[in-house]
Amino acid sequence: MSTAMSYQSIYSFVSHQSSKISQSSRQPLLLPTKCFKIDSSLCYYTSRRKRNLSKIKAIASQTSVSYNTLLSPSKNIPPDNSHKKSNETALILIRHGESLWNAKNLFTGCVDVPLTEKGVEEAIEAGKRISNIPIDVIFTSSLIRAQMTAMLAMIQHRRKKVPIILHNESDQAKSWSQVFSEETKDQSVPVIPAWQLNERMYGELQGLNKQETAERYGKQQVHEWRRSYDIPPPKGESLEMCAERAVAYFEENIEPKLAAGKNVMIAAHGNSLRSIIMYLDKLTCKEVISLELSTGIPLLYIFKDGKFMKRGSPVGPTEAGVYAYTKRLAQYRQKLDESSEVICS
Numbered sequence: 514m515s516t517a518m519s520y521q522s523i524y525s526f527v528s529h530q531s532s533k534i535s536q537s538s539r540q541p542l543l544l545p546t547k548c549f550k551i552d553s554s555l556c557y558y559t560s561r562r563k564r565n566l567s568k569i570k571a572i573a574s575q576t577s578v579s580y581n582t583l584l585s586p587s588k589n590i591p592p593d594n595s596h597k598k599s600n601e602t603a604l605i606l607i608r609h610g611e612s613l614w615n616a617k618n619l620f621t622g623c624v625d626v627p628l629t630e631k632g633v634e635e636a637i638e639a640g641k642r643i644s645n646i647p648i649d650v651i652f653t654s655s656l657i658r659a660q661m662t663a664m665l666a667m668i669q670h671r672r673k674k675v676p677i678i679l680h681n682e683s684d685q686a687k688s689w690s691q692v693f694s695e696e697t698k699d700q701s702v703p704v705i706p707a708w709q710l711n712e713r714m715y716g717e718l719q720g721l722n723k724q725e726t727a728e729r730y731g732k733q734q735v736h737e738w739r740r741s742y743d744i745p746p747p748k749g750e751s752l753e754m755c756a757e758r759a760v761a762y763f764e765e766n767i768e769p770k771l772a773a774g775k776n777v778m779i780a781a782h783g784n785s786l787r788s789i790i791m792y793l794d795k796l797t798c799k800e801v802i803s804l805e806l807s808t809g810i811p812l813l814y815i816f817k818d819g820k821f822m823k824r825g826s827p828v829g830p831t832e833a834g835v836y837a838y839t840k841r842l843a844q845y846r847q848k849l850d851e852s853s854e855v856i857c858s
């Protein structure tokens with residue numbers, strides 16, 4: 514399979530492969546962290562320790578406390594509380610829009626560069642696509658390109674809540690960024706930055722031109738650095754190493770929020786998101802290395818009964834899109850429609 518396949522084109526392949534893995538083999542209570550070989554060609558992303566759902570719920574109830582005030586419904590606008598009738602929550606994944614170094618074809622990794630104008634437009638377009646999907650909490654990497662993408666996308670959201678970055682890097686930062694109005698908190702969405710969601714650290718390749726590096730070290734070598742599962746670039750992280758930290762963070766901090774009824778958006782990077790998708794879709798090491806994510810295209814998953822169901826990419830602001838096919842999301846959109854009719858009349 515070509516490594517240049519888009520997510521959309523690999524989608525049918527992946528769905529086909531995933532369907533081969535029976536639901537019973539997908540163990541919702543397992544904690545995947547490590548890839549190992551089952552036969553010479555396939556290695557499955559599988560578990561290192563058992564996970565207990567009640568433990569997750571306990572963690573969820575602890576971790577969601579500090580954000581509860583930011584997540585409660587407002588007086589005038591429909592509440593994002595349809596999860597009370599259903600245990601289903603939405604998970605949106607979005608790779609940042611094009612960065613200045615994407616445009617220059619440079620290895621970027623953990624270097625903190627902003628979006629290009631095209632990247633800004635992609636983020637706004639992504640925001641339109643997800644403008645009808647409930648979002649209660651946002652996780653981003655600690656890098657500006659992911660944070661810009663999340664913020665620009667949220668400006669398009671019909672619910673018009675204000676995304677607020679939570680500064681937890683020190684007690685002082687936490688204390689100095691407090692909000693003292695409950696009403697204002699009600700109209701906000703917490704944004705939690707985490708370095709664990711950063712792009713894979715590209716070591717000594719960071720800042721080098723991809724084309725020139727291929728000419729210098731050979732196409733094959735550079736392809737191996739970029740798209741093998743467990744071979745790191747010089748002094749950098751392999752995809753496997755990136756997955757270790759990104760998936761651990763997802764399991765410990767994001768999954769409990771979903772289990773507690775919060776709708777989550779993650780704005781991150783090509784390789785940290787590939788790692789998370791590998792976990793969600795139970796991709797093999799072979800499948801994940803062929804997975805390419807376009808910049809600024811949001812992907813939707815539904816989390817229900819401890820399982821993740823892929824819904825693809827919402828189509829657009831005016832089209833129903835695959836996301837409308839769950840009853841709960843359709844109801845949420847209907848409430849938004851009703852509230853905008855009230856505002857307009």
Ligand SMILES: O=C(O)[C@@H](CO)OP(=O)(O)O
Pocket residue numbers: 615619620621622623712713715739783784
């Ligand atoms: O340069 C990077 O940080 C990444 C993502 O842009 O590149 P690659 O696609 O080679 O993993």
